[in-house]
Amino acid sequence: MADTDPEALEKDIERTRAELAVTxxxxxxxxxxxRVAGRGVAKAKANAEQLVTAARDMAFGVAYPAKYAEPGAYGEEDGWHDDFPPRSLAPILIGVGAVxxxxAAIALWRRRRA
Structure with a gap:
């Protein structure tokens, strides 16, 4: 049976209004x-990190060894130098992108000239 008490109905309406306001x-x-822009930036950063990780894995043939991730974590006795492997692949990737x-610009320019 329906609740016909006016006070109970008013309380129910107020509760529903509060829930609706939160929603x-x-x-x-x-x-x-x-917020949409922030989520887009976060997604782009995550994709860029995955791309760098994949490029690093391809460059070294296997998963990038953790001991090389920290500068100075390896010594001269095993044949490695402090500048190898590169600490950041970003300059390399930027260079490849520029090339x-x-x-592509040269190819388009030649196509339009012909």
Whole structure:
């Protein structure tokens, strides 16, 4: 049987309004441009880290050894030098990207001239 007590109905309505307000606030927070941009940046960073890890694995043939990740963690006795392996592949990847962009620009320029 339905609750017809006016005070109980008012309390139920207030509780429902409060729950609805929380839900609307959560939706607004989730779709705000600042949050969407932040999630996009976080996803791009994660993808870049995966790309660098994959490139590092390809360059060394296996998973990048953890002992080489820290500068000075290896010595001269095993034949390694302090500048190998490179501490960061970012300059190499930027260089490769620049070469690809320049090559594509030259190819497009030649195609349009012909």
């Amino acid at each position: 609307v606030d959560a939706i607004v927070d989730r779709v705000s441009p600042k 690809v962009v320049v090559g």
